[in-house]
Amino acid sequence: MKKLILASAALIASTVFAAADAVHGTWKSPTNEDGAYLHVKIDACGSDICGVITKVGGGGDTSSVGKQMIWGMKPSGGGVYKGGKVWAPDNDKTYRGKLTLSGSNMVKIEGCVLGGAVCRGETFSRIN
Numbered sequence: 001m002k003k004l005i006l007a008s009a010a011l012i013a014s015t016v017f018a019a020a021d022a023v024h025g026t027w028k029s030p031t032n033e034d035g036a037y038l039h040v041k042i043d044a045c046g047s048d049i050c051g052v053i054t055k056v057g058g059g060g061d062t063s064s065v066g067k068q069m070i071w072g073m074k075p076s077g078g079g080v081y082k083g084g085k086v087w088a089p090d091n092d093k094t095y096r097g098k099l100t101l102s103g104s105n106m107v108k109i110e111g112c113v114l115g116g117a118v119c120r121g122e123t124f125s126r127i128n
Contacts, residue, residue, distance in 0.1 A: 021044070021049070023081060024042055024044065024049075025041070025042060025126055025127070025128055026039055026040070026041045026126070026127040026128050027039070027109075027124035027126055027127060028125050028126075028127050029124050030122055030124075032058075032090075034058070035059055035060075036056060036058040036059055037056070037058050037060070038055065038056055038057075038089070039053070039055035039127060040052065040053055040054065040069055040109075040124065041054045042070065042107075045071065048071065048072050048073055048074055048084065049070070049081050049099070050072070050073070051068070051069050052066065052067065052068050052069065053066065053067050054066075061089075064089040067087070068087065069089070070085070070097060070099070070109065072084030072085055072097075073099055079100060080099070081098065081099040081100075082098040084097045086098075086109060088111060088120075093111075094111075095110075095111025095112055095119075095120075096111065096113070096116070097111050098111075098119075102123070106124070106126070107126075108121050108122070108124075109121055109123075
């Protein structure tokens with residue numbers, strides 16, 4: 001009986017920790033040369049990590065608000081998430097994606113082509 005209780009407690013704890021993943025939250029992109037920036041809410045979507053654009057500030061094109069920017073990311077350890085896609089609203093292209101946490105307040109969002117030989121990305125800062 002004790003083993004069953006301990007196993008149940010471990011399962012519940014792992015579920016709580018997964019739900020409180022450090023990458024979950026709202027993140028702000030760097031401001032571009034025109035003064036525009038994005039807010040992206042990153043959260044769970046099923047067992048994956050996804051992100052939706054919630055705000056475009058600084059006079060940027062607001063047509064991307066509500067669009068999914070990140071999807072299908074899976075944790076691969078050490079604050080790295082990969083295996084998914086990243087949509088770049090500035091050029092309307094989709095890339096193979098990777099997220100890398102730096103501490104608890106920065107996340108680098110990258111998109112790559114050509115088997116990872118060519119990548120571009122930006123470091124977003126946590127809003128909440």
